[in-house]
Amino acid sequence: xxxPARPPETRPTERLGRRLASGTAIYQAGDNGLAWRLQRxxxxxxxxxxxxxxxxxSLAIAGDILGCETLLxxxxxxxxxxxxxxxxxxxxxxxxxxxxxxxxxxxxxxxRRAADVVALRGGQAAExxxxxxxxxxxxxxxxxxxxxxxxxxxxxxxxxxxxxxxxNLQRENLLTPLRVAGVHATRSFQxxxxxx
Amino acid sequence: xxxPARPPETRPTERLGRRLASGTAIYQAGDNGLAWRLQRxxxxxxxxxxxxxxxxxSLAIAGDILGCETLLxxxxxxxxxxxxxxxxxxxxxxxxxxxxxxxxxxxxxxxRRAADVVALRGGQAAExxxxxxxxxxxxxxxxxxxxxxxxxxxxxxxxxxxxxxxxNLQRENLLTPLRVAGVHATRSFQxxxxxx
DNA sequence: CGAGCACTTGATCTATGTCAACGGTAGTGG
DNA sequence: CCACTACCGTTGACATAGATCAAGTGCTCG
Numbered sequence: 001x002x003x004p005a006r007p008p009e010t011r012p013t014e015r016l017g018r019r020l021a022s023g024t025a026i027y028q029a030g031d032n033g034l035a036w037r038l039q040r041x042x043x044x045x046x047x048x049x050x051x052x053x054x055x056x057x058s059l060a061i062a063g064d065i066l067g068c069e070t071l072l073x074x075x076x077x078x079x080x081x082x083x084x085x086x087x088x089x090x091x092x093x094x095x096x097x098x099x100x101x102x103x104x105x106x107x108x109x110x111x112r113r114a115a116d117v118v119a120l121r122g123g124q125a126a127e128x129x130x131x132x133x134x135x136x137x138x139x140x141x142x143x144x145x146x147x148x149x150x151x152x153x154x155x156x157x158x159x160x161x162x163x164x165x166x167x168n169l170q171r172e173n174l175l176t177p178l179r180v181a182g183v184h185a186t187r188s189f190q191x192x193x194x195x196x
Numbered sequence: 197x198x199x200p201a202r203p204p205e206t207r208p209t210e211r212l213g214r215r216l217a218s219g220t221a222i223y224q225a226g227d228n229g230l231a232w233r234l235q236r237x238x239x240x241x242x243x244x245x246x247x248x249x250x251x252x253x254s255l256a257i258a259g260d261i262l263g264c265e266t267l268l269x270x271x272x273x274x275x276x277x278x279x280x281x282x283x284x285x286x287x288x289x290x291x292x293x294x295x296x297x298x299x300x301x302x303x304x305x306x307x308r309r310a311a312d313v314v315a316l317r318g319g320q321a322a323e324x325x326x327x328x329x330x331x332x333x334x335x336x337x338x339x340x341x342x343x344x345x346x347x348x349x350x351x352x353x354x355x356x357x358x359x360x361x362x363x364n365l366q367r368e369n370l371l372t373p374l375r376v377a378g379v380h381a382t383r384s385f386q387x388x389x390x391x392x
Numbered sequence: 393c394g395a396g397c398a399c400t401t402g403a404t405c406t407a408t409g410t411c412a413a414c415g416g417t418a419g420t421g422g
Numbered sequence: 423c424c425a426c427t428a429c430c431g432t433t434g435a436c437a438t439a440g441a442t443c444a445a446g447t448g449c450t451c452g
Contacts, residue, residue, distance in 0.1 A: 114310035
C-alpha cells in the first residue's frame with residue numbers, strides 16, 4: 001500500500017541469547033523458530049503481503065515478547081527487524097510449561113503496546129514523533145532513535161517530514177544530540193520534555 | 197490529543213449473554229468485570245487518559261475476545277462501546293480453567309487485529325475506509341458500518357471526509373446502500389469489490 | 393411543532409507530501 | 423592513499439490531499 005518494500009537483510013542465526021546490530025533481520029514471517037524476550041533495543045514487526053511487500057505492523061520495546069504466535073502456529077506471523085542494537089533471550093524463561101499467568105501478562109502488554117502504536121499514527125505530525133520519542137526514551141530521557149525512514153514508516157509520515165520535525169525539536173531545545181566519538185550523533189539524543 | 201472526548205453513554209449491565217444496541221457503552225476502563233467473546237457486531241476500544249478523554253485504541257469484530265486483561269489485572273484496561281448492534285457471551289466458555297491453548301489463540305488473533313487497525317491508519321484516505329469496510333463485511337459482502345464519526349476516529353480522518361469517500365464509493369458502484377423500511381440506509385451496504 | 397443529531401455538500405485553507413539539490417560518512421577496490 | 427559509490431540525513435520550493443468552516447437536508451423524539 002503506502003509503504004515501500006524493504007530488502008530483507010539476512011544474517012546467519014546465532015546461538016541462543018542473541019545480540020543484533022541495528023538494521024539486521026531477526027526472523028521472517030513464515031519461518032519456524034522460538035519466541036523471544038526483547039532485553040534491550042527496539043524491534044519493528046511487519047506483516048508481509050502475498051507479493052512480499054513489507055508493511056509496518058507493530059513495535060516491540062525492551063521487555064516485550066516477540067513471536068508468541070509461534071508457540072501456537074509453529075511459525076512466525078510477522079517479520080521482525082532490529083531498529084536499534086538489540087539483545088534477545090528465549091522465552092518462556094525457565095520451565096517450558098506454558099504458564100497461563102505469564103501468557104496473560106504478555107497478552108496484556110501486547111494490547112497496550114498496540115494501543116500505543118495506534119496513537120503514533122493519529123494527530124499532528126510533531127506530536128506523533130514526540131510520542132514515539134517518549135515511548136523509546138529511558139527513565140533519564142536518553143533515546144536512541146531508529147532511522148528517519150523507520151520513524152516515517154511507524155508514524156505514517158515521510159522521512160523528509162521526520163527530519164524537519166527533529167530539526168525543529170533541536171531548535172526548540174526539546175532534544176539535544178549526544179556526542180558520539182566527538183561528533184553529534186543523528187540518532188542518540190537527550191530529551192528535555194516531560195516523559196508523559 | 198487529536199480526538200474529541202466522547203460522552204460515556206451508560207446503561208445498566210444486563211445479565212450474562214448480553215445484546216447491545218449500537219452506541220451503548222459496554223464497560224469502562226477501570227471497571228471490574230468478566231472477559232467476553234464478541235459473537236456479533238463491532239466494538240470500539242478506547243484508552244482513557246488521566247483527564248478522562250477517550251482515545252481510539254482498537255477494534256474488536258465478531259469472534260474476538262474482549263477484556264482479557266481483566267483475568268490478570270482484575271479490571272479493564274480499555275473502555276468498550278458497541279459500534280453496531282452486538283451480542284456478547286462470557287469467556288472463557290465452559291471450564292473456568294485458563295486453558296493455555298485458547299489464551300494463545302486469542303493472543304494471536306489480537307496481534308493480527310492490532311496489525312489490521314494499524315493498517316487502517318496509513319496510506320490514502322479512500323484506501324483506509326475501504327480497508328475498514330472489507331474488515332467489517334461478511335462473506336457475501338454485506339456490511340453494517342459504524343457512524344461516520346466512529347469511522348473517522350478509527351481511520352484518523354474527519355467525518356466530512358468519510359462522508360465524501362462513502363459518497364464516491366456509491367457513485368463508483370463499489371457500494372450500494374441497502375433499503376431498510378423502504379428508505380436507503382446510511383449504514384447498511386452491499387459491497388461490490390474484491391473482499392481482499 | 394421544535395430541538396437535536398447524523399449526514400451531505402460546497403468553498404477555502406494549510407499541513408504535509410513531493411521533487412530536487414546537496415553534504416557527510418562508510419565501505420570498497422584500485 | 424585516493425576515487426568512487428551507496429546510503430543517510432538536511433533543506434528549499436512547490437503541489438495537493440484532506441482539514442476546516444459553513445450552510446442545508448432529513449430523521450427521531452419530545
